[in-house]
Amino acid sequence: MTKLNINGTDIDVAADGDMPLLWAVRDIAGMTGTKYGCGVGLCGACTVHVDGVAKRSCQMTVKEAMGTSVTTIEGLDQNGEHRVQQAWRDLNVPQCGFCQSGQIMQAASLLAENPKPTDDEILEAMSGNVCRCGCYQRIVAAVRLASTGS
């Protein structure tokens, strides 16, 4: 039995070690906040934190994730009140919402690493997260809001 630590809990995942973490999180652990968007690491919808750093869960296998601490959108903050989540609400960022958990996980990782990013650093850090509805203007503003409070 393979054990993964997801959101602070050890979960048995009876999964092929080569299975992408994305599918283990969604299909086996049953946490559906992490989304499938492309499967090739180019859209960011599946972004989770592995040991606190944003990773594309479609590009990491279960084997590679063993022994790490995986955080999904469901575990970003116990009460769903991470400052990035709050900023997303304050600025009414989402349209369809599908990419937003990945966007939020990416932004939270950026701010953990670099609490006061420049505008260019924000744009660069978020460039791997596609939003087909086109919410970028508000996404960037929300990252800035979460960073600076304004």
Add this chain to the structure above:
Amino acid sequence: MLKYLDQIHTPIAKTLSVQKVSRRAFLGTSAAFAVAVFAAPRADAFPTWETGGTAMPNGLVDDPMVFVSIDEDGTVNLVAHRSEMGTGSRTTLPMIMADEMEADWARVNIIQAEGDEPKYGNQNTDGSRSLRHHIQAARKIGGSVRTMLAQAAAAEWGVPVDQVVVSNHMVSHGSKSLGFGDLAAKAMALPVPAHEDIAYKPEDAFRYIGKGEVQITDLRDITTGEAVYGADVTLPGMKVATVARPPVVGGKAISFDADAAMAVPGVVAVHELPYSIPPAGFAPLGGIAVVADNTYAAIQGRDALKVTWEGGPHAGYNTETFMADMVAETEKPGVVLREQGDPDAAFAKAAKVFTRTYTQDHMAHIPMEPPAALANFTGNAMEIWAPVQSPYQARQDAAKAVGLDEANVRVNVTLLGGGFGRKSKADYVTEAALLSQAVKAPVRVQWTREDDIHHSFYHTASAERIEAALDDAGKVIGWRHNSVAPSILSTFAPDGGNQFFIETGMGHVDLPFDIPNVRMDNGKALAHTRIGWFRAVSNVPRAWAIGSFVGELAHDQGKDQRTMWLDLIGTPRTVDPVAEGYPENFWDYGEPYAEFPIRTGKLINVLNMAADGIGYGKSLPDWEGIGLAVHRSFVSYVAVAARVKIINGKVTVPEMHMAIDCGYAANPERIESQLQGAAVMGMTVAQHSGITFKDGAVEQSNFYDYDVARSTNYPNNVHVHIVPYGFDEHPTGVGEPGLPPVSPAIANAIFEAQGKRLRHIPMGETI
């Protein structure tokens, strides 16, 4: 969480919170003084108007008993019957009901309707119609319930109903007051009042309508990962399937290795689905399905199939030659759709004829959520969970496919992770239905991104040739426009190669310029793939062509773009389609023309708002330019002013102003977000989105060769200007009309910045 009514057919998905709504209510305890907002009958506060909504399949329903129930604790349950794909209709229509009802939004619970148009009215969430068609019904529903609550309270207290005040979830008379929950049982048993007997709120008493302060109902769930999309519903014993579909539309498998797929751990079945070739509506393409315990196994199993395909009749489809053929077709006379004045004479006597041709590749919608659907066929019934724009059509298609009466099929609508027209066509739902029937288990069909790009219902490819005849003074006296593109109709009927009236009504025959001699014609182009509608549909290539042409003509005539546009539009007028030679079957987005006429003063107004907003005419640094475009679509008027800055050949848009006249703006905040989104999608259309075919198969596969605008290069500083109106200025469309004018505005700005004229989209990010 998504909530549905009466969800009793099958085991309930673990991720769905389900509640049965009771209309029974009991007297509550708390009561508070409510301030009077209005009391006397005021049906004149809401004069109604006719829309095309009544002519849609299953029309409009304004029965509060269908849409509203009130719990004993006062919770107001409101049904959202349109699909939510990001436009905000799941919030805005219930918000309108709540406001007119005087319900406190904090005590409203939204229930997503299942696909049932005879019950709810038309649910086909498409054509920018949700507010345009349903806003009046929503207001009537709210007003009816508020009136019934007042009547129930009046009867309870023995006082005249017009002395009862309903305000913010409380009903009061003097010192007496009751909550909605207290009155619900009696109120909801009363007859529904006629429109004339409802005391509608005056507009200045609106709490939510027109304010833009109500946040979308799923905002918290979206930001915590709790929101439920198509692939997020799970049933006990559920299997996951992927399908290997023919790379060429109409193709078939010659051979495949089912044993190899079955050897993959977790794969439980391989099943061949029946094939289809257009015209087949939304029927699945067919192919080989691999059914497995989880998505990974289903994908691995499919990879192991090693299918050999036969191409079929469309295996000769090659974009390069097809585009050249379409361009050649524009140079021959086509079927004449609109003839006004004497265009031949105008061109014969012209001092100058100015001709340009513009082209566009196919596009795929690629919503962030690839198609996915769950079906549970249980022998004599079936239940489906799916992200669908048209749940009733999906239900009918799926029922037919498995041989069930639609009465025994239920379609629950999840949130849509984007739609853009792709999720109107529920081939993926029918696949899930067929597979659930075949393997006798609940089956979720999951499309990969490659599936989505390879097997879409594509936005058409097009060639548009426009000619202007100018007199000695440079006045345009004649206009000809031959538009050639494979038709959406080919998906539904044998292909004659010509456009049909819905397509020709989208920016072609309805050219709103004041030109005395006009001919619009349409040359033939046969479809060799599944053609479908994509956000804004035929307006995208037409606005691209017309808007770019106006920019080119302006330069040729030594005028600025604004002057050129204003010269062509002429003095403000309401277009008389008969006098201007429009076809008899002219389609005004399905609306009664008298209520939604083409008013060119609105074009002028939005053009000036956008141009003034960006400071059109100001001097700019080198490598910068401003482009203008304006277009009417979905009975709305949108202008775009784009400032382009070219950095080492890379086209960037540091500023854009968009102005929209969409009639009354019920939810300005979502209108702004839709237009900001249209700016980004327009940038993608302009720079990135090109689907091309080789030997009948799509050449692109995923974001590495079908990319979209990203945070590193999207239109920054998009300012949205909304023309303000009162409620009676008929709301029009919002979801789609922002898109068409974006790409021509960018192209015109590129020309201003560097003198390069681009006539094909996608034009690339670097020029």
